[in-house]
Amino acid sequence: MLNHRCVKCGKLLAKEEGSAYEIKCLRCGTTNSIFTKLKDQVIVTDLTGKILYVNGMLEEITGYKLEEVLGKTPAIWGGQMPKAFYEEMWRLLLEEKNSVLAKITNRHKSGRLYNALLKISPIYDTSNKIQFFIGIESVMDKTDPTRLDWTMPRSGNDKNVKEV
Numbered sequence: 001m002l003n004h005r006c007v008k009c010g011k012l013l014a015k016e017e018g019s020a021y022e023i024k025c026l027r028c029g030t031t032n033s034i035f036t037k038l039k040d041q042v043i044v045t046d047l048t049g050k051i052l053y054v055n056g057m058l059e060e061i062t063g064y065k066l067e068e069v070l071g072k073t074p075a076i077w078g079g080q081m082p083k084a085f086y087e088e089m090w091r092l093l094l095e096e097k098n099s100v101l102a103k104i105t106n107r108h109k110s111g112r113l114y115n116a117l118l119k120i121s122p123i124y125d126t127s128n129k130i131q132f133f134i135g136i137e138s139v140m141d142k143t144d145p146t147r148l149d150w151t152m153p154r155s156g157n158d159k160n161v162k163e164v
Contacts, residue, residue: 041137044123047094047130049073061116061139063109074135080105080113089120097122097130103140115140 041061044053051069059065062077069076081104092098099121105113116137123132 038136041135041139043074043135043137045073045133045135047133049075049133052132061108061114061137062106077106077108078104080107093120093122093133094130104137106137 038055039057041057042053042055043051043058045051050071050073054066054069058069062069064076085102089100089102092100099119101117101119104116104118106116107113116139118135118137120133120135122130123134125131
């Protein structure tokens with residue numbers, strides 16, 4: 001069981017993980033993100049891939065500021081993989097309603113390529129309809145500009161996680 005406490009006043013906010021990525025403290029009014037301390041980049045998008053939320057690692061990893069990406073898609077720094085890669089990724093997410101796990105190559109705002117491990121999962125509403133996607137990107141090698149060999153993205157469901 002996880003305990004989420006307010007970063008400002010220390011009040012206990014939640015005892016279990018929920019689907020919310022921000023929790024407002026009723027005591028002091030501070031908004032607390034459960035993703036602020038992660039060293040990975042976290043992105044929440046709508047069904048079309050438009051960015052609704054990013055954590056603070058976005059700027060460090062991609063070079064882009066929050067205001068530059070909100071309402072846009074991750075293609076700003078992504079888009080380096082073949083078209084077939086993205087077609088398969090969206091098929092797995094939208095048609096099969098599976099999570100996706102993939103090794104990818106992205107481009108920093110400076111133009112430098114970097115390799116990352118990306119997991120994208122659908123977030124469902126109470127009617128079991130996809131409402132959002134959450135993506136977590138872990139940089140694999142910040143210095144090597146060579147592309148990883150790639151294959152198609154794979155289902156990243158917890159029961160059968162497959163690496164690309």
